[in-house]
Amino acid sequence: MREPTFLVLTALAGDPQHGYAVIEDVARMTDGRVRLRAGTLYAALDRLRGEGLIEVDREEVVQSRLRRYYRLTGLGERRLGEESDRLRSQATIADRRLKARHTLGGATA
Template sequence: MVLRVTDVPMREPTFLVLTALAATPQHGYAVIEDVAKMTEGRVRLRAGTLYAALDRLRTEGLIEVDREEVVQSRLRRYYRLTGLGERRLADESARLRRQATLADGRLRARHDLGGSLA
């Protein structure tokens, strides 16, 4: 059996970075802030972790540089999803939805059989 990339669950930080970039191109610090906001502060990406992930995602063809600008004498690079990145994020979102639906169904069945949710 050959595993496709879409068969392998995506790690949460990767999913969140791609989700942040799904709305609009963003620079690294904006991605860090967006991920913290999306997760209500539960996930706080560190700069080193983020930039390693961005490099990996670029190598995998899931994101690309949208543009670069100089702000206060520092280069600010904006990233965007590629078509492949969009498809991969959609596939992972659908996989997670299927898993959540399965879990919800089993919990409902347990509750309907007199089980406890506590």
């Protein structure tokens, strides 16, 4: 799973959110490192809907514009959990190797 997809699903793991809120949430989660552009986000949302990972929660009109809220589906929740487990496992391997490197005196300044 690519990082933007993981971050969008993570943003939607809490309460349903509309697109701009997802953009802001991703920026907050990554301390501004990842800034999704609107076109990229909406293409991803359409793809994730097509894959059955998210669905429309509700729609409302705000200042004459349609605001669509999205939420995770059960499948989306499972896929996000699997990816979270995978990333955690990879991080554990990296941590072990770094600790072993320092323990064996292989670290360089």
